[in-house]
Amino acid sequence: MKNKPSGEARINTTLYEEDLKRDLKNKKFREGYEREVLLLEIAVDLLKERKNKHLSQRQLAVKAGMKQQEIARLELGGQNATVETLLKVAKGLNKKIKISFC
Numbered sequence: 001m002k003n004k005p006s007g008e009a010r011i012n013t014t015l016y017e018e019d020l021k022r023d024l025k026n027k028k029f030r031e032g033y034e035r036e037v038l039l040l041e042i043a044v045d046l047l048k049e050r051k052n053k054h055l056s057q058r059q060l061a062v063k064a065g066m067k068q069q070e071i072a073r074l075e076l077g078g079q080n081a082t083v084e085t086l087l088k089v090a091k092g093l094n095k096k097i098k099i100s101f102c
Contacts, residue, residue, distance in 0.1 A: 036077075042086075043077035049093050050075075064092030 023029045050060050050071075057071040064071070066088055073079040074089065083099070090097045 039080070040077040042081055043075050046071075046089060047075045049095060053093060055093075060089070060092050062092075064088040066092070 020033075024033065050057070053060075055063070057075070058068045060066075061068040061071045066085075070079075070085070071089070074081055074085070083097075086097050
């Protein structure tokens with residue numbers, strides 16, 4: 001049986017959400033936050049695609065002409081991925097990338 005979150009955990013989440021809502025009003029903070037969200041979305045998509053293809057990071061790196069460490073950094077979401085890098089990864093996955101402006 002799973003443990004239910006304590007009242008304290010719910011309060012902390014609520015405080016976090018309130019702090020985030022307040023902080024997002026700051027343009028500089030919001031821009032940084034949105035950038036990090038995008039990097040994490042790219043990381044999650046990359047990881048899912050690699051796993052769907054049953055490839056290790058090393059195997060994908062070889063197919064993409066990259067180093068395994070570069071794939072690992074992309075999957076962690078902390079690396080600013082260039083379009084050139086994304087094109088290499090897409091080629092290694094036998095996929096195309098689509099960039100759109102919202």
